[in-house]
Amino acid sequence: MDLKLRGKRALVTGSSRGIGRAIALSLADFKVDVAINYLRNRTRAEETAHEIEARGVRALVLKGNVAKPDHVARIFEALKNEWGGLEIVVSNAASGVLRPARELTLHHFDWAMHINAAALLPITQQFLELPSESKKSLVAVSSLGAIRAIPNYTAVGASKAALESMVRHLAAEFAPEGLRINAVSAGTVDTEALTHFPNREELLEGARARTPAGRLVDPQDVANVVVFMCTDFAAMIHGQIVVVDGGYSILA
Numbered sequence: 001m002d003l004k005l006r007g008k009r010a011l012v013t014g015s016s017r018g019i020g021r022a023i024a025l026s027l028a029d030f031k032v033d034v035a036i037n038y039l040r041n042r043t044r045a046e047e048t049a050h051e052i053e054a055r056g057v058r059a060l061v062l063k064g065n066v067a068k069p070d071h072v073a074r075i076f077e078a079l080k081n082e083w084g085g086l087e088i089v090v091s092n093a094a095s096g097v098l099r100p101a102r103e104l105t106l107h108h109f110d111w112a113m114h115i116n117a118a119a120l121l122p123i124t125q126q127f128l129e130l131p132s133e134s135k136k137s138l139v140a141v142s143s144l145g146a147i148r149a150i151p152n153y154t155a156v157g158a159s160k161a162a163l164e165s166m167v168r169h170l171a172a173e174f175a176p177e178g179l180r181i182n183a184v185s186a187g188t189v190d191t192e193a194l195t196h197f198p199n200r201e202e203l204l205e206g207a208r209a210r211t212p213a214g215r216l217v218d219p220q221d222v223a224n225v226v227v228f229m230c231t232d233f234a235a236m237i238h239g240q241i242v243v244v245d246g247g248y249s250i251l252a
């Protein structure tokens with residue numbers, strides 16, 4: 001399959017592991033150069049970078065906290081210096097405290113908001129400044145918690161709702177400048193992020209049992225749709241939230 005992505009350059013935030021890693025490797029499968037961003041675990045980021053290079057494209061490893069505008073600026077500066085420009089950004093990095101709302105503080109709330117929602121603003125602004133050889137695509141990774149109530153997910157869910165609203169506002173503002181912005185919203189995916197849920201097993205079993213498609217969403221399912229959203233085949237999709245959940249959210 002030729003998705004006509006060959007030679008494009010991408011940044012995937014939070015791509016040392018989990019869904020971000022699957023997205024990074026999938027882009028590399030379609031001959032896209034990929035910059036791996038991570039926060040703490042350099043070894044995992046380097047392993048992903050090696051796998052990208054093994055696919056015959058360039059990889060860059062860029063440490064930085066997406067919640068800090070100066071870190072974001074540094075990441076884009078490095079991309080400009082190393083590659084000269086960028087056509088694709090996948091804003092995937094996320095974090096958050098998972099606990100009952102009674103135990104949440106505003107510090108927890110701000111933490112999730114900064115990393116999961118606010119970060120999209122400097123990322124978009126920096127992306128706009130970078131040269132590119134074709135129209136640009138930005139895909140944010142969201143979750144069903146933006147529109148549904150999930151136990152222990154109050155802060156992260158609210159941040160994802162804010163993220164989805166930002167996607168629509170930014171998409172409308174920057175479409176005339178050739179930047180297409182969308183989100184892909186995933187159902188439950190069994191990554192390391194789930195180990196932080198006090199009710200992980202229950203969550204996984206519940207999702208598996210309730211999903212019409214009969215299985216959990218896996219990282220590759222999300223990556224496939226993100227990659228599609230980065231192609232010119234999705235040229236007229238702007239400001240949308242594409243749900244990848246095996247039908248979970250269509251049930252009453």
Ligand SMILES: NC(=O)c1ccc[n+]([C@@H]2O[C@H](COP(=O)([O-])OP(=O)(O)OC[C@H]3O[C@@H](n4cnc5c(N)ncnc54)[C@H](OP(=O)(O)O)[C@@H]3O)[C@@H](O)[C@H]2O)c1
Pocket residue numbers: 013014015016017018019020037038039040041042044064065066067091092093094095115141142143144185186187188189190191192193194
């Ligand atoms: N798993 C699910 O069930 C699920 C469902 C729907 C949507 N999602 C969304 O999918 C995305 C990826 O989730 P995941 O489950 O793959 O997460 P994960 O396994 O916890 O991986 C998180 C990644 O983000 C990086 N990261 C964390 N905080 C960061 C920060 N402040 N700045 C830069 N990088 C940071 C981590 O780097 P280090 O390794 O260095 O810490 C890691 O690479 C998130 O947006 C999440 O909300 C997940």
